[in-house]
Amino acid sequence: MNTQTHFAQPTVVAKQTLTPQQIFRKQVAGESLHPGVSDSVHRHVLTVLVENTLDALNRVANLFSQRGFNLESVSMGEAKDPSLRRMTIVTIGNDRIIAQVIRQLNNLIDTIEVEDVTLHDHVERELCLVQVRCSALERPVLISVVDIFRATVVNITPDSLTFEVTGPPAKINAFIGMMRDYDVLEVARSGRVAMRRELAFEH
Amino acid sequence: MTGAEIFIRSLEAEGVEIVFGYPGGAVIGIYDTMHRLNPTFKHVLVRHEQGGTHAAEGYAKSTGKVGTVLVTSGPGATNCVTGIADAYMDSIPIVVFTGQVPTKLIGNDAFQECDTIGVTRSITKHSFLVRDVNDLAATIKKAYYIARTGRPGPVVVDLPKDVLMATAPFHYPASIAIRGYSFAQKGNKNQLQIASDMIRASKKPLFYVGGGAIIADAAEVLTRVARRINAPVTTTLHGLGAFPENDSLSVGMLGMHGTWYANKAVQNTDLLIAVGARFDDRVTGKIEAWAPHAKIIHIDIDPACISKNVPADCPILGDVKLVLEQLEPLVEPKDTSEWLKQIDVWKAECPMSFKSDGKLRPQEIIRALRDKTGGHATVVTDVGQNQMWGAQFFTYVHPRTHITSGGLGTMGFSLPAAMGVAFGQKPGGLPVISINGDGGVLMNIQELGVAAAHKLPLKVVILNNSYLGMVRQWQELFHEERYSHTDLTPTNPDFVKLAEAFNCVGLRCERPEDIQSTIDAAWEVTDRPVVMDFKVIMEEKVFPMVPSGATTDEMITASAEDIN
Numbered sequence: 193m194n195t196q197t198h199f200a201q202p203t204v205v206a207k208q209t210l211t212p213q214q215i216f217r218k219q220v221a222g223e224s225l226h227p228g229v230s231d232s233v234h235r236h237v238l239t240v241l242v243e244n245t246l247d248a249l250n251r252v253a254n255l256f257s258q259r260g261f262n263l264e265s266v267s268m269g270e271a272k273d274p275s276l277r278r279m280t281i282v283t284i285g286n287d288r289i290i291a292q293v294i295r296q297l298n299n300l301i302d303t304i305e306v307e308d309v310t311l312h313d314h315v316e317r318e319l320c321l322v323q324v325r326c327s328a329l330e331r332p333v334l335i336s337v338v339d340i341f342r343a344t345v346v347n348i349t350p351d352s353l354t355f356e357v358t359g360p361p362a363k364i365n366a367f368i369g370m371m372r373d374y375d376v377l378e379v380a381r382s383g384r385v386a387m388r389r390e391l392a393f394e395h
Numbered sequence: 396m397t398g399a400e401i402f403i404r405s406l407e408a409e410g411v412e413i414v415f416g417y418p419g420g421a422v423i424g425i426y427d428t429m430h431r432l433n434p435t436f437k438h439v440l441v442r443h444e445q446g447g448t449h450a451a452e453g454y455a456k457s458t459g460k461v462g463t464v465l466v467t468s469g470p471g472a473t474n475c476v477t478g479i480a481d482a483y484m485d486s487i488p489i490v491v492f493t494g495q496v497p498t499k500l501i502g503n504d505a506f507q508e509c510d511t512i513g514v515t516r517s518i519t520k521h522s523f524l525v526r527d528v529n530d531l532a533a534t535i536k537k538a539y540y541i542a543r544t545g546r547p548g549p550v551v552v553d554l555p556k557d558v559l560m561a562t563a564p565f566h567y568p569a570s571i572a573i574r575g576y577s578f579a580q581k582g583n584k585n586q587l588q589i590a591s592d593m594i595r596a597s598k599k600p601l602f603y604v605g606g607g608a609i610i611a612d613a614a615e616v617l618t619r620v621a622r623r624i625n626a627p628v629t630t631t632l633h634g635l636g637a638f639p640e641n642d643s644l645s646v647g648m649l650g651m652h653g654t655w656y657a658n659k660a661v662q663n664t665d666l667l668i669a670v671g672a673r674f675d676d677r678v679t680g681k682i683e684a685w686a687p688h689a690k691i692i693h694i695d696i697d698p699a700c701i702s703k704n705v706p707a708d709c710p711i712l713g714d715v716k717l718v719l720e721q722l723e724p725l726v727e728p729k730d731t732s733e734w735l736k737q738i739d740v741w742k743a744e745c746p747m748s749f750k751s752d753g754k755l756r757p758q759e760i761i762r763a764l765r766d767k768t769g770g771h772a773t774v775v776t777d778v779g780q781n782q783m784w785g786a787q788f789f790t791y792v793h794p795r796t797h798i799t800s801g802g803l804g805t806m807g808f809s810l811p812a813a814m815g816v817a818f819g820q821k822p823g824g825l826p827v828i829s830i831n832g833d834g835g836v837l838m839n840i841q842e843l844g845v846a847a848a849h850k851l852p853l854k855v856v857i858l859n860n861s862y863l864g865m866v867r868q869w870q871e872l873f874h875e876e877r878y879s880h881t882d883l884t885p886t887n888p889d890f891v892k893l894a895e896a897f898n899c900v901g902l903r904c905e906r907p908e909d910i911q912s913t914i915d916a917a918w919e920v921t922d923r924p925v926v927m928d929f930k931v932i933m934e935e936k937v938f939p940m941v942p943s944g945a946t947t948d949e950m951i952t953a954s955a956e957d958i959n
Contacts, residue, residue, distance in 0.1 A: 212706065213705075213706060214683065216702070216705070216706040217682050217683045217685075217705065217706075218683060220682055220704055220705075221681075221682055221683055242575075243575060247512065247522075247524070250513070250516065251516060254516050254517055258517040288702070291702065292699065292703060295698045295699035295701075296699050298698065298699075299697070299698070299699050300575070301520070301521040301541060301573060301575050301576045302521075302575050303575050304574055304575045
């Protein structure tokens, strides 16, 4: 589940003529705060610790369709405690919607902890596999390009190469962008995983 | 002990008094065990699973306890879906036990198989599929705990047939811990201080009270606080009864069909104290223009409810009753006489009224019912015009005496829910009045037979205008009188004969002068339901009305309608 969506850049409201009450209610009504200017939406990365059951995954995914929230990517895997799983969810919305997403997630019985890591210093990583058609002749050029991304070759055939690349989503996007010049056969992205940074040397 | 026996013993240990159920292949083991063990709870065989869920809702809303439903797999479970969704929208604690095909057959499209957990996922507070008989007792404990606590709601427990047949030692846990589940209780002290400061600074405070106040049993403390600060009180449909409507501080119900003066008060208040309410679209109308001058204190137990539709200037998360008890000593008596005087002016400008012109009007019937009972009755309304007249003209003075399907708006709710109320009553309890339209009453009419078999003295009122009245009203007002498929005359039965066929008493009333004698005759009957078929005029509409999507200032009142 990983679709690329393009959203308008967050807009800064120049003159605050509306009260916070009015702004909020306009957002509820789905109206823009200023004519012709889209509401300020941001991409948020949430980590959700859930019970290790299939039903928990279903409930979280279901919540997004039930409440009409935007789900850009979701990934899930075992957490430190084997009875739990950690989900990393990427969602998009204005402040009101993100607050709702977090509260509704918290309301689920199967969720133990919900954290918006976007609010903190955090690490985001994504893994991506890309298969490219590539003749023996093109191979050295292509490999010199992917070296820059520290991508590794995980499979090779006489007329194709498969790369593995890991990094923050921007790097993955750049890598896929560079591959567009070649004949891309397949792309598989893992979705993001994220974690808060522990800051040992904060000053 | 088999799973079926564990099930029965768990319900007994949980203190269940009554189960509304309908047997079938997947739960036949439970029914067989019930027959053998003669459990301490009563089982009521309903005639449709939907009726069973509404009965459980009625029981839960009137008693404050958790309602219990037991049905079979597949169609038994899907027939419950409407009732479960209804309980979800209205925060009613019910536990629905559904049979399921044996675990080995799940996913094989077996006979009467249905993915009950999947179907009900978005309409339950939580649900469980029990895969191991050893987990059964603890799961039942969890189900009741989750249904009852926090913001209550429906819980589904899916019971595969083989789990009910397998054996395990029985142990019903005394307490249960669920690590992902917690709920607020007392309010934050700083927030309470801010709230009391806001109340002190306010000149025109107004309480806006929802169903949460009744669920939390906060009616008494709410009444004390409102009187202490002399703040008028408006309630939502579900809040009716949380504050006595015959009190001078009451301004009645607000919203789409609320009173003129309640909506006026909302539009002019400088401090709205929302108590267990969720700022629903039927309350606010066009949200941007609603309560434009108000600062908002919002007391609620559900964090997701706070600042969902309207931002709270002072949110207080907690159990409404506990929070109000904390707030009580922090507030001082206030002089709001100017504000109350203004409200009295609005009350005089446009009181709740209806025409008396010799035609049989539904409002007059509701008033007569109120006068007959002095307001000491549990009124269960259906959905549509009857629901609004029932809300507007009865004058509710006690909590848990007004029961309706407010969130989902389920036609066919009233009759089975009223039955559930009657089953939950102690001997000598309040009369139970079920108010219906001629459309909704037929949607669960089969439960009349159940009520008759159990000799429940329900007073079933049918405001029979031979139309789907509320839809007709919208068609008249907003669709240029194109009455598309709302005329029920061709398909309506003879309700008196229908009542008699179910071994109930049927009465008919066609003139206003016969209202009193009809009601008196109905109150004479004490050993079975009475169906009163009131042939009311079809032209009557519910006023005042805020048209859908309009601002609260754009109310249509009955007198404005007359001028047109």
